[in-house]
Amino acid sequence: MTPSSADYDYIRRLVQDHSAIMLEAGKEYLLGLRLQGLMTRHGCADIPALVQKLRSDRSGALSREVVEAMTNNETSFFRDLHPFETLRKVIVPELIRRRAAERTLDIWCGASSSGQEIYSVALTLREHFPELVNWRLNIVSTDLSREMVQRGRDGRYSQIEVNRGLPAMLLVKYFERSGMDYYVKPDIRRMVDFRELNLNGPWSGVPSRLDIVFMRNVLIYFEDAVKRRILAKVHDLLRPDGYLFLGGSETTLNLEDRLEQVQLERTRCFRRRH
Template identity: 50%
Template sequence: MTAAVAEALPAYFDFVRRLVAERAAIVLDATKLYLVDARVMPVAARHGFDSIAAMVSAIRSRPFGLIHEEIIEALTTNETSFFRDVTPFEALKKTILPELIQKRGAQRELSIWSAACSSGQELYSIALMLRESFPTLGSWKVNLLGTDYSTQMIERAASAVYNQSEVNRGLPASYLVKYFQRQGLQWRLSDSIRTMTTWRRLNLIEPWSSVVAPMDVVFLRNVLIYFSPDDKKKVLAQVRKVLRPDGCMFLGGAETTMKLDDSFERFPCDGAVCYRLKGGCT
């Protein structure tokens, strides 16, 4: 950001920008002033301030607390849908899972992680696919973990309740009929699928590689896009430590490991782009 642009911005913007960058790695440039205004004003109003400027001057010198956390939560972008982008799920179903099932036949255990899971549709899409297409896994230990920075999102994901427009986005009608029950204006996913999953709050830029178990598949989609190159590198370095040598990672369509971490190699798979560790067995 040039000095002239920074000077033209309201002082509260710099405070908010630094707060989300330091705590959650989310980068907000000057073009995101409108986003800060739209999303942070409700936080200010909730806490009795008549402007963001008034709230920021009150909390500027306070230790990190509830309001700071609410500001960060408000600035996470939680866009997601069932079977988003389709091809990663196709690759998982047609190639990645059949191969992993063969290799893990002795241990009968599989671990899949949706890192930055938002309201949970990504991990539930995987759970639904496993139940529909891989009945043999019924007798395996299958660990499906969803994590996100946002406590609100983790609570939503764990509740497994979605509104009409959410179930209209990407979810096959046959799955809606078979696995969801209507609850007023909402739809509740059946316990038989919900209980396949575990949900935890996790900040990707804090150290976590010692607390996340080794993973066979990592979905790290549409989150690195918000981070600086340095923070992307830090996250990928941690993924490297938890991804099994023959495991695979999916990124979002606008994301890559190129120029960030050359220990990963990309390979095309059923129309999707997957990443694996170089030198890992395939």
């Protein structure tokens, strides 16, 4: 059943206030799709019953669950491939030269979903740059969704997930099979610090001088004012020679002029304008 516009508006506002995600008008059907499991768990027969429960949700726990359930967590290992190729061929070799004295790299993935993106970064470093073994690699991976952050920490993926983009050689070398699933081996898991973080709130725990930022396929959900605020903060945290990756349809153009686009190999990324 399609929810009434008042119920849809209530949930739309709740999601936007908390996460900055804009649910478009006309996407009412999404509520049923994304909230069905949650409604069953909470004994709500339909969306009006859920909205009624939300209105008296003093602790905020149910509201939080609803917001998380409304996020789109689509991701895959080595998604779009080229950013990881550029990382391997250009960016990491360059940063290894530039950071030879301090031997530290600070990397942040700002909307990492279930962790496949940041593990793709970690696997690239481990597989191709043995010289980094004695460096301090500070790799922080954050997402709004508690469930997704926990999935990243667990490092457990289904056959379907590992079949989408993960090279067989990396699967064999860095994963362990358990029943139907595959686990990222502990020494790769230990490379990444997974935390909850709302991009629309305070950014505690994000390294204050970043060499590489992945923030892909999340700005698309926000309105321009929010994108501007986030990109300004990324600019301030990015080192002068650091790199930002956005999703294929995302840009800093007309949003943050202090970041400029650079074409590296077959990837577009962003740097501080000098």
